[in-house]
Amino acid sequence: MNEIFMNIGFWVLGITAVVSSLFMVTRENPVHSALWMLLTFFAVAGIFIQLDAEYIAAIQVMVYAGAILVLYMFVVMLLNPKSTGFIKMPFKVVLGGVVAVVLFVQILMTLMGTGVIKSTQLGNINYPEGFTNVKAFGTVMFTQYIVPFEVASVLLLVAMIGAIVIAKKD
Amino acid sequence: MVLAIVFTLIKILIIIVCTLTGVAYMTYAERKVIGHMQVRLGPVHTGPKGLLQPLADGLKLMAKEDMTPDMVDKPVFYVAPFLGMVPGLAAFAVIPFSENIYVANINVGLLYVLALSSVGVYGIIMSGWASNSKYATMGSLRSSAQVISYETAMGLSILGPVLLAGSLNLKEITEAQRGLWFMVPQFVAFVIYSISAVAETNRAPFDLPEAETELVAGFHVEYSSMRFAMFFLGEYANMYVVASMCAVLFLGGYTGPLLPPIVWFLIKMLAFMFFFLWLRATLPRLRFDQLMNLGWKILIPIALANLLITSIVVYAIRN
Incomplete structure (x- = not known):
């Protein structure tokens, strides 16, 4: 059911x-x-x-x-x-569309080949006792993936400062 | 399974009916309270002490002609009032009115309410744009700037109680306040939340999007009849949502001695609603640059400092 x-x-x-x-x-x-x-x-x-x-x-x-x-x-x-x-539909749009479709099929083939999509079933994740989704997310994010996480936040900070510098040029 | 669904639907229906009644009588309370604050009487003629006034107003709005101006973008114009009203009502799904009275008890209840309140701004933006009118566009531009700015301050201030409770579940946050309301250790966050809640719901003194004197009525100037009423319902439902959130996050939610939990919750929520009316009768409207300065240069830095200090203290205590 x-x-x-x-x-x-x-x-x-x-x-x-x-x-x-x-x-x-x-x-x-x-x-x-x-x-x-x-x-x-x-x-x-x-x-x-x-x-x-x-x-x-x-x-x-x-x-x-x-x-x-x-x-x-x-x-x-x-x-x-x-x-x-x-x-x-000028020529450029058609060309862009063809390239996009080819790339999409390529990505799809790669995904199918590597088994990243392990199952097509929608299933519940079994969290350990006392763990919620938020807790699990935070634990992984701040231990295993701390470096990519920090790099991404520095990148965003740089973009933010860049936007302010461009806006305040004159 | 089917029984559970029916049961949930009944609960949803009850909460929506209560909210709509609450909204109707809040308009009455608003006129009465502000009337007395300004040494007037407020509505007195319809029913005993004017108690039937909201019903009369509702009937009047329903009976009015529903006009659609010629040059509007029709689909967007028709959808906008719904988008203004639905997020406000949907947020009630996760609010714990007492230990057992709630529709859903989800782990990310707080984020759910925040997400819905951030979606509520679409009703205003879409109606302003679709109306194809200068006043409406000005109103909705002001509103989107205002809501985005104050949402940041609001989100940052909410994180204080979340850190103390260690949960995003509204019921667990309430239970964590059995000993001490979070209003005491998080007083700074409480003040920031109260200010940004008023700004977030576009109420006086932050009601720039609908400033009558300069924009006639802002984003809903082209609407009439029930479509106008839906914006009205949305605004008041949102006020109830931020008031309930204030009760849950800072005032201990349904906890309290002697009286039953639901009564405590309602008292706390209505006290915050009274605060809204009090502000409207007391303060003049801010200028737009003052509004932006207050949000970005005062509230957000203070909220960030509060968050930093709270995290350090919580970390020190837990270890």
Whole structure:
């Protein structure tokens, strides 16, 4: 019974994610694109919850939907760009599309080959006694992967300072 | 399984009905309280002591003509009120009203509420943009800047109680305050939270997005009838959410002697709601640059310092 519910949930969320991201890249109005992107974020967050990664799901909504996409909307509304007419399919777009599809298939083949995707089943993760998702995440992040984590945060700090320097040039 | 789903649906229904009633009577309380603070009476004519006023207002809003201006972006214009209201109501799912009264007890309850409150801003941005009107656009631009700024301060101040409780689960945070409310050791965080909660819900003195005197009504100027009412419901539901969060994080939630837990929770929540009304009757609206300075140059540095000190103390005590 539970299995069936999980599967129905997965297919609904997965199809929503794929369809809304397709809408996102095909809308001519950038604000509409941003709103479809919002729906994609929510669907992906739902899939994270199904994988017992509720921390990542909450952070996904908070950071991507709540902060980054709001900033996009902010910029788009201030600039109010007119439609670029990219639907007409010039040569460059077709070429870009072909390259993207080839790269995507390449990534898919690599993933299938290395067994990174170990199982297609949606399963519960068995955390040790007294461990929640957040605790497990923090433990791994601050012991095993402390160096990549710190490197990423320094990178973000550099980007932030760079943005301030560029904005305050004059 | 099916029984569990039905049971959950009933719980959700009860909480939504209570919230909507609460919202309706908060508009009444607002008019009464501010009226008395300004030596007026507030509504008195509809029903005994004006108690039926919210019902009359609701009926009036429902009976009004629902107008859609010509040049709006229709799909976005129609969706925006829902996005303004739904996050506010959905946040109630994880709030523990007492030991047993809650819809869901999830491990990342606090993050869930924060995530929903950060999504709430879309209702404002979308309505402002879709209305295709200068006032509405100005209002929503102001609002998005304001909400993003104060959300940072709010998130940082919330981390203080989380560090003390060692959990993101709202019920565990409440239970950790059995001996001492977090308001005492985290007084700085409490003050920062209160200020940013007011800013986050776009209430006076931070109600720049809807400043009547300069923007007529800001983002919802083109809306009428039920669509307007939905923005209203969303705003008040959000006030209830931040008030409940304040009760849970700083005031000990449902814990307290003698009275039943749910009563303690309601007292604490309503005290914070009263604080909202009190502020509105007392303080004039801030200027936009003052608002940004307060957020970025005062609240966020203090919240960061508070977080640093709290972490050091907690680390020292735990080891």
